[in-house]
Amino acid sequence: MPELKRLHADHAPAVLDFELANRAYFAASVPDRGDDYFAQFTDRYNALLAEQEAGICAFYVLIAEDGSVLGRFNLVDIEDHTAELGYRVARQAAGRGVATATVRELCSLAAARHGLRTLRAAAAHQNAASRKVLVKAGFVPVGPADPAHLGGKPGTWYQRDLVP
Secondary structure, three states: OOEEEEOOHHHHHHHHHHHHHOHHHHHOOOOOOOHHHHHOHHHHHHHHHHHHHHOOOEEEEEEOOOOOEEEEEEEEEEEOOEEEEEEEEOHHHOOOOHHHHHHHHHHHHHHHOOOOOEEEEEEEOOOHHHHHHHHHOOOEEEEEEOHHHHOOOOEEEEEEEOOO
């Protein structure tokens, strides 16, 4: 059974493998991270860990039984009991309810562990899978998202109020 774990330094090789193996799959629905992301992976990864340590963000990975990463689930820009949710799930795990179940679990963790009261997430109109996950996980549309926030694509902001 996959387990949601807080990101730590030891996850770096599995996270890089996840990103490389799913790069084309992700690029079909969200902006590609670009070659620089992979060329500077170690520095960027260490910067994420520093942001997490500072309490600005909280990063999680969904780890399969074999130790591989099935998904990344992030709480970013934590401020005033609110954060933005971002996530991506490996192609082999897509369409099986993994993202929905994990987003629900992260909502519970966000309230209990991080003291959050509200989560927001933006999804492009063309990304039907992400919109479906958000709605199934209890998020409601609250307005248009700036296309600049979604790689130039139109989209919608979703929000979920958390009950501690």
